[in-house]
Amino acid sequence: xxxxxxxxxxxxxxxxxxxxxxxxxxxxxxxxxxxxxxxxxxxxxxxxxxxxxxxxxxxxxxxxxxxxxxxxxxxxxxxxxxxxxxxxxxxxxxxxxxxxxxxxxxxxxxxxxxxxxxxxxxxxxxxxxxxxxxxxxxxxxxxxxxxxxxxxxxxxxxxxxxxxxxxxxxxxxxxxxxxxxxxxxxxxxxxxxxxxx
Amino acid sequence: xxxxxxxxxxxxxxxxxxxxxxxxxxxxxxxxxxxxxxxxxxxxxxxxxxxxxxxxxxxxxxxxxxxxxxxxxxxxxxxxxxxxxxxxxxxxxxxxxxxxxxxxxxxxxxxxxxxxxxxxxx
Numbered sequence: 126x127x128x129x130x131x132x133x134x135x136x137x138x139x140x141x142x143x144x145x146x147x148x149x150x151x152x153x154x155x156x157x158x159x160x161x162x163x164x165x166x167x168x169x170x171x172x173x174x175x176x177x178x179x180x181x182x183x184x185x186x187x188x189x190x191x192x193x194x195x196x197x198x199x200x201x202x203x204x205x206x207x208x209x210x211x212x213x214x215x216x217x218x219x220x221x222x223x224x225x226x227x228x229x230x231x232x233x234x235x236x237x238x239x240x241x242x243x244x245x246x247x248x249x250x251x252x253x254x255x256x257x258x259x260x261x262x263x264x265x266x267x268x269x270x271x272x273x274x275x276x277x278x279x280x281x282x283x284x285x286x287x288x289x290x291x292x293x294x295x296x297x298x299x300x301x302x303x304x305x306x307x308x309x310x311x312x313x314x315x316x317x318x319x320x321x322x
Numbered sequence: 323x324x325x326x327x328x329x330x331x332x333x334x335x336x337x338x339x340x341x342x343x344x345x346x347x348x349x350x351x352x353x354x355x356x357x358x359x360x361x362x363x364x365x366x367x368x369x370x371x372x373x374x375x376x377x378x379x380x381x382x383x384x385x386x387x388x389x390x391x392x393x394x395x396x397x398x399x400x401x402x403x404x405x406x407x408x409x410x411x412x413x414x415x416x417x418x419x420x421x422x423x424x425x426x427x428x429x430x431x432x433x434x435x436x437x438x439x440x441x442x443x444x
Binding site: 175178179181182189247250267269270272273274277281282322 | 355356358359360362365366367368369387389412417418419420421422423
């Protein structure tokens with residue numbers, strides 16, 4: 126399996142400075158994602174409520190991804206290097222989650238709650254994971270599902286800013302999927318425009 | 323234009339709904355690519371489980387948190403209603419939660435054929 130190198134995170138001091146702007150503790154990613162959504166967040170109408178519903182679906186995907194990586198991390202099946210990557214990817218999903226929660230709340234919506242880890246384990250059939258390859262394959266499948274979901278909902282957003290956010294989330298998931306696929310030794314997609322098709 | 327699109331057009335012209343002539347095998351591939359991000363056949367995830375959906379009352383899967391709009395819709399998932407739903411969920415049930423739609427009638431037909439097949443497979 127190929128070695129995967131993970132960049133070190135930004136210094137905590139800088140991240141905390143960015144995160145506390147406005148008096149609310151948000152990750153830098155959350156603030157970045159929400160940039161441009163401020164004007165939209167001030168008013169409420171039916172289209173925004175539909176956008177909130179889509180954001181909540183996205184939040185559900187992020188909750189699931191965070192818990193899937195948690196199940197993988199706790200499985201005892203991952204090598205140290207792979208575990209580091211899994212934790213990094215889980216961190217990305219936590220940043221997505223925080224950004225989505227903040228945006229949903231700004232729009233006056235109620236963020237969907239996370240289920241219990243055991244519920245995710247049952248839904249994802251975690252008891253069938255017997256090897257590191259099984260864990261990586263599940264992660265790759267979920268990342269691909271998220272890519273296609275995020276790309277697929279772009280046309281449904283009434284807000285262009287939120288459609289862009291969906292595209293950015295899809296880009297992160299594509300990065301994850303690519304790394305996981307390479308670690309699994311799978312070939313690159315044979316054709317262009319394979320995502321979201 | 324591929325042969326299935328031509329066939330779909332002919333079916334439409336002859337008054338036969340396109341969803342009645344889906345390819346379940348291709349539908350399985352489409353389901354894997356487009357639906358499994360949120361759905362599974364046998365488990366509630368971001369979306370409700372799908373096995374048994376054809377003929378089921380909308381909003382009726384136990385333990386899934388539906389939108390009030392869908393729960394109160396009084397729809398039954400006939401193949402015609404599934405076709406309308408997949409084409410534009412919000413047009414069929416305003417206030418529902420699914421932002422994903424399937425633009426091509428042939429793709430919807432194949433997905434419905436797959437769901438029909440899996441509905442009768444335990």
